[in-house]
Amino acid sequence: MDVQVQGDMLVIQPDRRVVGSQVASLLTTALALPDRFVRTLFHQQRVLLGAVPATPVDLVGKSKLRLKGGVVEPYGVDGWQASPIAEVLHADDHLFVVNKPPAILVHPGGPEDADTLAHRVAHWLHAQGLERKVRHVHRLDEGTSGCILYAAHAYAARALDHALANKRVERTYLALVHGRLPQGRGRIELPIGRDRHVAGRHRVTQNGLPAATEYQVLREHAQRGHTFSLVACRLQTGRTHQIRVHLSHLGCPIVGDTLYGGRRMLGWRQETSGIALHAAQLSLSHPYTGERVAVRADLPVSWRSVLPWFARAMAETAGAERGDGGWPSIPRATAREIES
Structure with missing residues (x-):
């Protein structure tokens, strides 16, 4: 069809x-x-x-x-002309994937938010000669970087929402965490709910919503008596702050994530570099063609100071389409950056 x-x-x-x-x-x-x-x-x-x-x-x-109707619509955000143009990793007539920088919001929460990813996407749409409503299919936290899926029109938005709800959109993240996880590979299946004592924070609680995260430790590094782990995570559910909450609950908070016990160190400036969590890969079957769409986003420059720690892991996975056990490899450009 x-x-x-x-x-x-x-x-x-x-x-x-x-x-x-x-x-x-x-x-x-x-x-x-x-x-x-x-x-x-x-x-x-x-x-x-x-x-x-x-x-x-x-x-x-x-x-x-x-x-x-349902295709040509106003962008839905104002003042996009003053924002940089979004970096689009993949695009067709029905969907596109954007590489979100760290430390910016996906969409404005009020008039004070003048430069969000929505503004940058609107700027990109204008540059393509398209008047389309900015429609994100899912979101990333302000501090998280990497792949975000967008619908190019109202019909694709519904189809992609359906795919996401039925777990047909696969998202894999890279996280740099403090400490050592209890095993090299595992599944964290713990319910998550709001923390009533800290605004904006979530926690593992018996009264929370079911949440499941698969993980694999790619590499560990010891530095001045501290251990850091590079971890790949795959979402099975999409709860708020899910990866951050689950890893912190295991005693391995993400570097820079002070809300969940991560520390500001290693030259990591949370206010400009976000947290060490990156949506590295997104894949799905195209809702109309059925073809597989797989997109990768290279790590942002904020990771550059710690990447040499994991150079061997990068080199081992560079060039491989899939990693061990079906896990995706780390983006090739990242590995080349370390070697240069």
Whole structure:
């Protein structure tokens, strides 16, 4: 099934797999659109079969299906002209992945937040000649860097939300932590809830929501009587501050993460460098083509002072598509940077 953007419209060319199905079924299954959203499209007569408004029970034939609107929209943020342009790692007509710098917000919480990733994405969209609403599919904490997935229009936003909710978006992080984890590889399965005693903080609690994080220790380093570990983490759930809470609970807080017991050291300035947590890789099956999309973000310069500690681990994994046990390798450019 071919899905294309044409102006302010999504155009679907059915294939043999969907010919004969009802239009509503195609929208909810093949395009992964929510039932309520689909009902709204029909009510507003935004679904066309050929050139005629369709009904939910019309049968799909060889004619193109068109969804009106939902593509060309205002950015949703003001003042983006003063922000730098976002670094986009992958883009097509339906989705794109942005490399978030450390120590900036994903979106503004008020007028005082004048330079967020949303501002930078709006600037990038403008530079591409696109007027699209800035739609992040998931978020990263202010101090965290790396891959964030964005939807390029309202239809892709619903499909990607569906993929995320069904654990079809795989996210792998690199964390530099204090101490040594109890084993080289494991799964942390502990519920997380708000800390009633510290505003903005979360903690492991029996009354919290289920949370699961897989991890693998890539390398350990001893420095002046202290041990530091480079850890790859993979989210199985998406709770607030999940990796930070889980690692801290095991006695291994992330470097620079003072909220959860990490220390400001090694030249790590939290206010400019964020915390030592980086969304290194994001992968998913494209919602329309089914092709695998895998994107990597190189570590930010704030990691440069500690990367030589783990040069061997970087060199061992550089160039490998997948690491041991299905874990992704550390980005190649990072390994080259250490060697130079």
